[in-house]
Amino acid sequence: MGAQADRTARFGPDLVRVLAGNPSPFTAEGTNTWILGNEAPCVIDPGPQMPGHLEEIRAALGGRRPVAIVVTHAHLDHSALAPLLAARTGAPVLAFGDARTGLRPARDGLGGGSGVDWAFRPDRRLRDGDVVEGPGWRLVARHTPGHMGNHLCLDDGRRLFSGDHAMGFASTVISPPEGDMGDYIESLRRLTALGSRRLLPGHGAPVEDGLGRLRGLLAHRLAREAEVLTALEAGPSTSAALADRIYRTVPEALREAARRNVLAHLLDLERRGLAFADGPVAMTASFRRVA
Structure with a gap:
């Protein structure tokens, strides 16, 4: 009880x-x-x-x-x-x-x-x-x-x-x-x-x-979105690589969730014409910032 x-x-x-x-x-x-x-x-x-x-x-x-x-x-x-x-x-x-x-x-x-x-x-x-x-x-x-x-x-x-x-x-x-x-x-x-x-x-x-x-x-x-855009200025990157860079202190148990959050940002940026994928959009795709 x-x-x-x-x-x-x-x-x-x-x-x-x-x-x-x-x-x-x-x-x-x-x-x-x-x-x-x-x-x-x-x-x-x-x-x-x-x-x-x-x-x-x-x-x-x-x-x-x-x-x-x-x-x-x-x-x-x-x-x-x-x-x-x-x-x-x-x-x-x-x-x-x-x-x-x-x-x-x-x-x-x-x-x-x-x-x-x-x-x-x-x-x-x-x-x-x-x-x-x-x-x-x-x-x-x-x-x-x-x-x-x-x-x-x-x-x-x-x-x-x-x-x-x-x-x-x-x-x-x-x-x-x-x-x-x-x-x-x-x-x-x-x-x-x-x-x-x-x-x-x-x-x-x-x-x-x-x-x-x-x-x-x-x-x-909105701050995370800005971080993703800034990171893409250095060149194309995958959601996993961007997450490892942006979420440096995240415990390993939460790292996959961080990668999926970054992927969600990338897909939103792509829909708004601010980024695009090199090839088919996927978890492993590399994204670029639109110049």
């Missing part, structure tokens, strides 16, 4: 977090499953398919039937438990779409696909601006592609359930082809336009100054 109590915590009169036991360098202490509302709540990001986590969510619900189960995006650490939780509670699963929804046209040779829940199918699709509500709570869906094409944030006017789009403990991995750097940066800009919010991320602790964090993430991405 002690371990369960440690993973279940109240973050407000209408908000409980149930922490999944899947810690890693990419998930911090684990996936945050948020339960919003008291009488008829909403479950946000059921998390990974772990029987113990399912039972802890049900214990936190205390017999209440959720109005909805909302999935921010179709990565296994957020969505895999949704079908089982829906079967146990009778609540519908809501999301922007399946794992392919919102993706740009696929390109061969980019790799990717790590952790994607290709089997995920929501019962109902949420479009940008759609509302999900219950007694005492109301959420507006904000489509925020970038980390993944079907990524949603959920906004109640004071708090933003930010999934993997904005976290406090680390920046977000943008891994093509599921991830798109141009979309991610534009989504950050749209979120900053909402104004002050408390961020409730999919991993890590809440961020009280959510607007400051969003602005910081945007500045970080």
Whole structure:
């Protein structure tokens, strides 16, 4: 009971977090499953398919039937438990779409696909601006592609359930082809336009100054883009070589993620006419800066 109590915590009169036991360098202490509302709540990001986590969510619900189960995006650490939780509670699963929804046209040779829940199918699709509500709570869906094409944030006017789009403990991995750097940066800009919010991320602790964090993430991405462009002035280079140069202090466990972030920058620069690949675009391609 002690371990369960440690993973279940109240973050407000209408908000409980149930922490999944899947810690890693990419998930911090684990996936945050948020339960919003008291009488008829909403479950946000059921998390990974772990029987113990399912039972802890049900214990936190205390017999209440959720109005909805909302999935921010179709990565296994957020969505895999949704079908089982829906079967146990009778609540519908809501999301922007399946794992392919919102993706740009696929390109061969980019790799990717790590952790994607290709089997995920929501019962109902949420479009940008759609509302999900219950007694005492109301959420507006904000489509925020970038980390993944079907990524949603959920906004109640004071708090933003930010999934993997904005976290406090680390920046977000943008891994093509599921991830798109141009979309991610534009989504950050749209979120900053909402104004002050408390961020409730999919991993890590809440961020009280959510607007400051969003602005910081945007500045970080634009600074990385500038570093990539500057590095390309020295001559053509691959995403791996650029990452090794730019991310000098990154631990080995995170180096592949850094390379994929750089690839995402290169693909965005190519689309904007600021860089181009020598030959077919691929993970191993060499890119040049446009003179």
